[in-house]
Amino acid sequence: MERKHIVWKHVIDYRYSYLIGFALLSISSVMQLVIPTLLGTFTDRLEMSLLTYKEALQIALWMLLAGLGIAIFRSSSRIFLFRLSRLLDRQIRDDLFRHWETLSTQYFKSRRVGDLMSHAISDVSVIREVTQGGIFNILEAVVLITLTVVTMVTTVDPLLTLLTLLPLPLLTILSYRFRSRIQRESVDVQEAIGSLTSRVQEFVAGIRVVMSFRQEKEQIRLFGEDNHHAVAMNRKLVKSNSLFGALSSAVVGFSFLVSVVLGGIMVLHGRITLGEFVAFNSFLSLLMGPIDNLGKVVSTMQRGKASEKRLLAILNTRPDVADDSNADFSIESLDGAIEVRGLSFSYPEASEPALRNISLTVPKGTSLAIVGKVGSGKSTLVHLLVRLYNPPRGTVLLDGRDINEIPLHVLRSHIGIVPQDQFLFSTTIRDNIGFDPKPYGDEEIEQAAKVAQVYDNIAEFPHQFQTALGERGISLSGGQRQRVSIARAIIKKPSILIFDDSLSAVDTETEDRILEGLNSVMESRTTIIIGHRISSVQSADQIVVLEEGEIAERGTHESLLALGGLYADLYHKQLLDEAVRGQESEWEGDKVANTVPGTPRASQNLGVATGGRAG
Structure with missing residues (x-):
């Protein structure tokens, strides 16, 4: 179901809490009307020389109590409403992160990391400002303006009230004129922040390349351009906000001018008393605060609307890969028999298919090796097996079932994959190896590390398995990262094991030891090995050679050598x-x-x- 609102939905969900905050704010507003009334009474009694010491003390005491009540109820309402804004802040980030986890890899390939970070930090903060300051100021303005205007009309003079407030509708016109401008500039600011964040993230991730190629000055120049652009966009927004605020203040000032001139004339002609004049201007001062804040609210609301649109665009993005409507949720396990029937597949952005008419069968417990040039479609086939992309219906089957009908959590929990990039998280080695919903004991962690031939390296570290890794596991060598990734895959004891060129960063001697250790692990499991080295694939039960997305050769190591084709050429080379x-x-x-x-x-x-x- 498509979401149309974020802030409004939050207000509806927490309507009773907002009503309590509104009630507290209303009590505070009523108490604010007491002080101008007391000032008017004090002035009239003083002018007529009727003010006694006792009356002055009583008026002072009532003003003190009113001030204390205003402080208590206003602070309570702010705390109550601001707490709700923090709840929304947390809820949006939770929803955003949960939704990101449902989206396919294709979504993240087409987005910059900095833009995603900007959504999670900057846009969410703007939404919080809307519910924090925006809603509070709107509620206060509605309550205080209504009560104050009614009091001014009934206790002072209706004509003076009308003439004084006559310029204020100009604020509505100003708000309308500045609305789209502020919203558009707010979007520009958020996009500029996203670009700046992406620049920093890219620089940090590629710091070794930058230093190796002496590109520090160029990176400084590029960052300076993004930084200046962000400043320029913020300046435009600040100028618009400042101009709107100045014009709003001018309208408010004109209302004060009308009040002083006309009110003074009425006092001189005896139409109102001096005390009523003082009270009237005090009431008007009460109005000016909320009215002036409405200008800030307009800016905040427009910025919030722009950020809400950006967030809704993400939250309403449907995942490309999700559980099918025909998914059989009674499936709890997989044996690992794989069958591919006439599979052809193209990436969304590609003009040519990555795979063409692929057909093969991998019985349960056997091994398949896939070799081929870079770009021949090897990794694509693996990505379809774990449904990082959706294969066409009826083309990929596991245990005789269409892979699209198998629930994703079942499919991925029974497949252990060692990807090419060997991504490790910024946590301990133990947590990286045991990266699975199922908890693992120390013995299981150590055994997986031994099979992956990385145990001895880990044992040399001061904190061994509790050693904290840097970002993306940068504190380990390429070979060590690959072997930790292998340990992470095999500890799951999955039905299907996939090694996507996962031995390229280790020497041949270590490769032999890893393959020897994996023999016992692979014995009862379906295994797919993608590799460039013949030594890592030659013992597979069947070998497939891909070329330009098609199967060019298939067979065992010996039969392919006897064929004298692509595989034999690669072997001899x-x-x-x-x-x-x-x-x-x-x-x-x-x-x-x-x-x-x-x-x-x-x-x-x-x-x-x-x-x-x-x-």
Whole structure:
């Protein structure tokens, strides 16, 4: 269901609480009328020389009590209403974050991080200002203006009241003229803040690249441009607010001028007393505060409206990937049998399909390896298996069921994936490995780390598994991050294990140890391995070679070598590369040997000869 309001819905949901705040504010407003009345009485008694010491003391006491009552009830109403604004502040952020979690990866690929942060911080803060200062000032203005005008008409003079308040409708015209302008400029300010935040986030995330390529000056220039733009947008908004406030103050000042001139004339002609004149101007002073605040309220409301539109655009975004209407929620587990039937898939922004007519079967407990050039569609196939995108109906089946009919929480809880980017969170190593709704014990955490061949590295850290990682796990090396990601996937004991090029950052020796440790884990589970190294995929039950989104070859390691196609070419190329690297390593070792004093020349030559034959 589409949401149309944020602030108004909050007011409706907490209407009784707002009514209590309104009642407290009304009592405060009534008490504010007591002081001008007492001032008028005091002035009249004083002018007629009838004021006694006792009367003066009583008037002072009543004014003191009225002031105390105003302070108590006004403060209570502010606390009550401001508390509600903080509740809305918390609720919006909760709703926003929960909704973000339902959206697909495609949504986040097309948005900048800074813009999302701006929504969660800046826009929400503006909405809070609306419910905090805006609603309070509106309620106070409605109550105080109504009560004050009625009192001025009934206790002083209706004509003077009418003429004095006659300029005030101009504020309505000003509000209308400035409304769209302030709203438009508020949107510009929020977008400028989003751009500035994105610039900072990008700089911090890429600080190593910036320093490596000596781009500090360029980054300063780019940040300066965004910063100046943000300042310029804020200046425009400040100018509009200031102009509106100045014009509003001018209208209010003109009302005071009318009051002083006409009221003075009426006093001189005996139509009203001096005390009534004093009381009238005191009542008018009470009006000026709320009326002046209405100008600020207009600005706040327009800014709030702009922010509300931005937030509603997010909250009303339907997730691309969600539980299907035909989803079978009786499914609680998966065995892991995979079947792909004639799968073709295109990304929303792409003109060419990423996958074309893919058909394959992976029986439960067997392994599938996928190899191919960069951009051939390997990761796309995996993303469809975990439904980061929706595959066409009837093309991807798990245990004989269309994957679209399997509830997302069941699907993803039974698939363990090691992605390419090895993202780690800014928490402890233990929490990163045990990143799952299910709690894990220390023994399970350590066993997963041992299988992933990262236990020894962790044991060397001062706090071992309680070591806190930096942002995105930056305090670990690339290979260590990959192995922690592997441990995070296998600890779930999922029905399906997916390794998306997850051994690229480790050396061949560590790769062999990891694969050896994974044998027991993979034995009863369906496993998909995406890799560039033949060594990591050659033992798979079946191997698929993708080229430009299509299956070019399939078979076992031996049958594909015998075929002499793309797979065989890749295999022989890697053998040649390894041989060259091995030869270069031996040459480096020979150079070192030549520099060691006392090394027999014959031994050095023998080493070269042996190295040459071995290479």
